[in-house]
Every structure is written in C-alpha cells, then in structure tokens.
Amino acid sequence: MNDLELxxxxxxxxxxxxxxxxxxxxxxxxxxxxxxxxDADLAVDTLLRTELKAERPDYGxxxxxxxxxxxxxxxxxxxxxxxxxxxxxxxKNKPWFAVSIAVVENGQPIAGVVHAPxxxxxxxxxxxxxxxxxxxxxxxxxxxxxxxxxxLGDAKMFAHPAWREPWPQMRIESRNSxxxxxxxxxAGTFDAxxxxxxxxxxxxxxxxxxxxxxxxxxxxxxxRQFAYNRPVPLVPSLVCANQALxxxxxxxxxxxxxx
Numbered sequence: 189m190n191d192l193e194l195x196x197x198x199x200x201x202x203x204x205x206x207x208x209x210x211x212x213x214x215x216x217x218x219x220x221x222x223x224x225x226x227d228a229d230l231a232v233d234t235l236l237r238t239e240l241k242a243e244r245p246d247y248g249x250x251x252x253x254x255x256x257x258x259x260x261x262x263x264x265x266x267x268x269x270x271x272x273x274x275x276x277x278x279x280k281n282k283p284w285f286a287v288s289i290a291v292v293e294n295g296q297p298i299a300g301v302v303h304a305p306x307x308x309x310x311x312x313x314x315x316x317x318x319x320x321x322x323x324x325x326x327x328x329x330x331x332x333x334x335x336x337x338x339x340l341g342d343a344k345m346f347a348h349p350a351w352r353e354p355w356p357q358m359r360i361e362s363r364n365s366x367x368x369x370x371x372x373x374x375a376g377t378f379d380a381x382x383x384x385x386x387x388x389x390x391x392x393x394x395x396x397x398x399x400x401x402x403x404x405x406x407x408x409x410x411x412r413q414f415a416y417n418r419p420v421p422l423v424p425s426l427v428c429a430n431q432a433l434x435x436x437x438x439x440x441x442x443x444x445x446x447x
Contacts, residue, residue: 191299195289203305232271270390274365288367290393295415300394311371319402328404328430329376340381370395374402380429389421405434409441
C-alpha cells in the first residue's frame with residue numbers, strides 16, 4: 189500500500205469515528221490558550237497515530253493533539269496531521285470539519301488527504317499526480333477580478349477602515365476548517381481564501397499539496413512559500429487563490445507587518 193492509499197484509508201476510518209463520537213455525545217473542554225477540544229479529537233488522533241505508525245514506524249509524527257516530539261526533525265518523512273480541523277463546527281453539529289493528513293519529505297508534502305466526513309467529500313493529491321475530489325480531477329476557478337469574487341475569510345477584516353484601498357464588493361463566507369477552505373479554492377467552489385493570522389502546519393500541509401496540484405496559488409501574505417516539519421510548526425498567514433486573483437490579493441496585503 190502506497191502512502192496515499194494508506195492515508196486515504198486512515199482518513200475515512202477517522203471520519204467515521206468522529207461522526208459516531210459526535211452522535212454519542214461529546215466531552216468538551218478548553219486547551220491552554222483557550223481553543224476548544226473534544227474527546228473525539230483525542231480518539232481520532234490515537235486511531236490515526238496507531239494505524240499510521242504501525243504501517244510506517246520510521247516516519248515522524250506531528251499532530252495538533254499529540255505532544256510534540258523533536259525526534260520528528262531527524263526523520264526522512266513525517267505524518268503531519270490534524271485529527272479534526274474545524275473543531276468549533278464539529279462541536280456545533282455543523283458539517284465544515286475535516287480530517288487532514290499529509291506525508292512530508294524534505295519540508296514539502298508528497299501525499300495529502302483532506303476528508304470532510306459529514307459532507308462525503310475527500311480531497312487528495314500526490315506530488316506527481318492530479319488533485320481530486322472523490323476521485324474526480326479538480327481545478328480552481330477562472331475568476332479574474334476581486335469584484336464579485338467568492339472569498340473565504342473574515343468579513344470584518346475585509347471591511348476594516350484601515351486598508352489603503354477599500355476591498356471591492358465580494359461574496360464573503362466562512363468555514364471553520366482551514367484545510368477545507370483551501371480545498372474549496374482548489375476545486376473552484378470559492379475563488380480565494382485569506383487569513384492574516386498564524387496557522388499551524390497541520391492545518392495547511394495536506395491542503396497545500398492539493399491546492400498546488402490543482403493549479404491554485406498558496407503563500408503567506410508576502411508571497412512566501414511554506415515549508416513543513418520545522419522546529420516551530422507555524423506559518424504566519426495564508427493567501428490561497430486561483431492564479432489570476434493571487435497577485436491582486438498579495439498587492440493589497442503584502443505591506444502588512446504582522447506581530
């Protein structure tokens with residue numbers, strides 16, 4: 189079984205576990221820093237870690253719900269995992285959450301799966317193949333202007349009076365899962381996604397590969413590409429868009445200096 193087959197199978201099992209756990213009733217608490225976590229997050233993490241490491245014991249492990257082990261930095265390949273990306277939606281019985289699994293080598297994802305079990309949507313890619321949704325090849329939209337574009341992000345941020353140039357009228361929506369937002373751009377369901385706050389590598393790694401293999405553009409707000417399995421697994425911001433809109437967005441946000 190190759191890496192993609194392995195993580196596809198694991199993601200679907202994890203999605204079934206997440207849905208059944210939610211149906212049974214969740215235990216919810218706050219992590220240090222205030223973000224919510226449920227017993228299902230931990231159960232899915234344990235399932236994935238057990239199954240994936242059993243098949244690939246030499247791969248490193250980086251997950252939102254596992255204490256970080258610096259030993260991952262010495263491995264050739266790593267699993268980069270978010271067991272349930274979009275926990276807030278998951279807790280509220282909304283469908284916009286996903287299991288995100290990437291295999292990373294030399295700082296770049298070489299296989300990625302983002303599985304949204306409540307929507308029956310499975311996005312996948314390898315470094316030398318197409319990006320797919322439930323097996324069908326996907327590609328970004330052809331929208332070439334921001335006016336009227338379908339944008340995933342914070343409506344209040346776009347409406348803030350401090351912008352040098354006001355943003356044009358756009359259809360702005362939100363989805364809790366970062367990975368799922370990126371996949372919606374890769375598939376052309378939305379034209380772009382922007383987030384001007386740090387994201388964790390496990391939010392982004394699998395969807396990074398899916399976006400790039402689909403033909404979408406992905407960077408931080410200054411146009412810098414991402415690398416993974418770093419000592420501090422964070423990226424500063426996120427701009428994900430089709431090829432025409434990416435430079436238009438970067439020209440508006442690139443001057444910002446984030447803390």
